[in-house]
Amino acid sequence: xxxxxxxxxxxxxxxxxxxxxxxxxxxxxxxxxxxxxxxxxxxxxxxxxxxxxxxxxxxxxxxxxxxxxxxxxxxxxxxxxxxxxxxxxxxxxxxxxxxxxxxxxxxxxxxxxxxxxxxxxxxxxxxxxxxxxxxxxxxxxxxxxxxxxxxxxxxxxxxxxxxxxxxxxxxxxxxxxxxxxxxxxxxxxxxxxxxxxxxxxxxxxxxxxxxxxxxxxxxxxxxxxxxxxxxxxxxxxxxxxxxxxxxxxxxxxxxxxxxxxxxxxxxxxxxxx
Amino acid sequence: xxxxxxxxxxxxxxxxxxxxxxxxxxxxxxxxxxxxxxxxxxxxxxxxxxxxxxxxxxxxxxxxxxxxxxxxxxxxxxxxxxxxxxxxxxxxxxxxxxxxxxxxxxxxxxxxxxxxxxxxxxxxxxxxxxxxxxxxxxxxxxxxxxxxxxxxxxxxxxxxxxxxxxxxxxxxxxxxxxxxxxxxxxxxxxxxxxxxxxxxxxxxxxxxxxxxxxxxxxxxxxxxxxxxxxxxxxxxxxxxxxxxxxxxxxxxxxxxxxxxxxxxxxxxxxxxxxxxxxxxxxxxxxxxxxxxxxxxxxxxxxxxxxxxxxxxx
Ligand SMILES: Nc1ncnc2c1ncn2[C@@H]1O[C@H](COP(=O)(O)OP(=O)(O)O)[C@@H](O)[C@H]1O
Ligand SMILES: [Mg+2]
Numbered sequence: 001x002x003x004x005x006x007x008x009x010x011x012x013x014x015x016x017x018x019x020x021x022x023x024x025x026x027x028x029x030x031x032x033x034x035x036x037x038x039x040x041x042x043x044x045x046x047x048x049x050x051x052x053x054x055x056x057x058x059x060x061x062x063x064x065x066x067x068x069x070x071x072x073x074x075x076x077x078x079x080x081x082x083x084x085x086x087x088x089x090x091x092x093x094x095x096x097x098x099x100x101x102x103x104x105x106x107x108x109x110x111x112x113x114x115x116x117x118x119x120x121x122x123x124x125x126x127x128x129x130x131x132x133x134x135x136x137x138x139x140x141x142x143x144x145x146x147x148x149x150x151x152x153x154x155x156x157x158x159x160x161x162x163x164x165x166x167x168x169x170x171x172x173x174x175x176x177x178x179x180x181x182x183x184x185x186x187x188x189x190x191x192x193x194x195x196x197x198x199x200x201x202x203x204x205x206x207x208x209x210x211x212x213x214x215x216x217x218x219x220x221x222x223x224x225x226x227x228x229x230x231x232x233x234x235x236x237x238x239x240x241x242x243x244x245x246x247x248x249x250x251x252x253x254x255x256x257x258x259x260x261x262x263x264x265x266x267x268x269x270x271x272x273x
Numbered sequence: 274x275x276x277x278x279x280x281x282x283x284x285x286x287x288x289x290x291x292x293x294x295x296x297x298x299x300x301x302x303x304x305x306x307x308x309x310x311x312x313x314x315x316x317x318x319x320x321x322x323x324x325x326x327x328x329x330x331x332x333x334x335x336x337x338x339x340x341x342x343x344x345x346x347x348x349x350x351x352x353x354x355x356x357x358x359x360x361x362x363x364x365x366x367x368x369x370x371x372x373x374x375x376x377x378x379x380x381x382x383x384x385x386x387x388x389x390x391x392x393x394x395x396x397x398x399x400x401x402x403x404x405x406x407x408x409x410x411x412x413x414x415x416x417x418x419x420x421x422x423x424x425x426x427x428x429x430x431x432x433x434x435x436x437x438x439x440x441x442x443x444x445x446x447x448x449x450x451x452x453x454x455x456x457x458x459x460x461x462x463x464x465x466x467x468x469x470x471x472x473x474x475x476x477x478x479x480x481x482x483x484x485x486x487x488x489x490x491x492x493x494x495x496x497x498x499x500x501x502x503x504x505x506x507x508x509x510x511x512x513x514x515x516x517x518x519x520x521x522x523x524x525x526x527x528x529x530x531x532x533x534x535x536x537x538x539x540x541x542x543x544x545x546x547x548x549x550x551x552x553x554x555x556x557x558x559x560x561x562x563x564x565x566x567x568x569x570x571x572x573x574x575x576x577x578x579x580x581x582x583x584x585x586x
Contacts, residue, residue, distance in 0.1 A: 006379045017367035098363040105357035106380040272332035
């Protein structure tokens, strides 16, 4: 456990040193600054009066929650794209000749090394996302004088979506020792495959006649990482404080992470360096 | 108690397409006592690095097994008593030398309090104290080698693997590294050294092994390996006698200097017969010495012999 912790710490250190941390934070703070300025300059009072003439509390909460979501949603998606890009090379760098030899000569198991790296990158992404979500929440809460910390939970959800994709990246990292294939796979899933599968599940599903194809696609739907669900409806439901109706994407994602990481560790433990 | 023991260790590298196979180690049996300095010699590609990497489980053997410090190599915990200086080592370029040692110290479960003292001691030992707070990306090859050595010693290991430790280090640095190794030996550490620099190895090792094309072709003390049993040097008092005319099918004699002759015989009896003959003829012998080759001469002739016997097959 102590070994894993040391690796997590030094992974954070690496993120800071490789400027990805600063880059992320810079963008986050810039976005928050612009937001603060825009909010500072607009007369939200009169807009609110227009939208919510009775001044009813539930409607106010609804408006605030939706507003927060509208701001966070596109930026979270963009943030995830950046997170994939900036995290894809952590493990390939660790696996470089001269680097991995040294690490493996220390009293650290290969499992600890991989898990430490995985968690370290996750922590780095979480810190960034949390700062961003917290900033948006803070500005809006100050502006409207309504404070509800449950909104902050979406930072966990976004990090979870990242954890799902990063598990896939780790698998590619370990098998290819390079960063590009994993990055490509993650982008492919996040931008194309997962949205398509969601589209199938919600629309196409009803129009397909053949039982075999249907069975196949249904199976595929549960196997492919469901980032579209996590970053779509679940994100909205969490942000708007609604009840999450369907936990299936969370469960299949956890299974996906466990299986993919276990398989990566299995391969890593057998590899020559 | 053995520091390293291998039994039938073999490694075959298979290229990613499964077509090309390289037998990097073939049926290696080796036993190294604790508290000694062992030098593994061999030309490039002999399999020296492969052996160290197997012992550290950086790569896995195709066949056979091994123990280090009487523990099976598959236990990663034993590495808390091992130090390793790889052939090519790199460190995160954004860290300072001191931070590199801190990282590896923490990974070796040394607590923070002792670590600072330990780091200073090691930087002092390898002569890098001035550079402790400098980023490693500015280090020269020789400095990297010193840092690598310090890194290998961070956990006060009982067994130290050094792969070409003096590579890229200037002569003074080499001497310093040798002194450090001798100092470690005096503290009853075991040192396993890979090198192609034979003169260096000769100076400090207790035993050497010679590896060629994955096979251990010789193993013993430097003394044993460099003494050429059937070769003697005879020095005469008289400069008029030419010993070469005593050559026959059992004895070959060549002049090797003023009044000096190199004598090759099949066994010690033949040598004594030659001496009797010389004494009968009234030749005055001043000195008879066992001919000693340098490790390098022995090494070259041995490798050549291997090459030739291979061609003959
Ligand atoms: N990862 C690898 N894949 C394929 N062949 C390798 C690999 N590493 C080493 N070899 C081959 O194995 C042989 C031994 O290499 P090595 O142990 O590095 O020798 P040395 O350290 O004595 O120079 C060489 O022929 C080398 O080309
Ligand atoms: Mg080598």
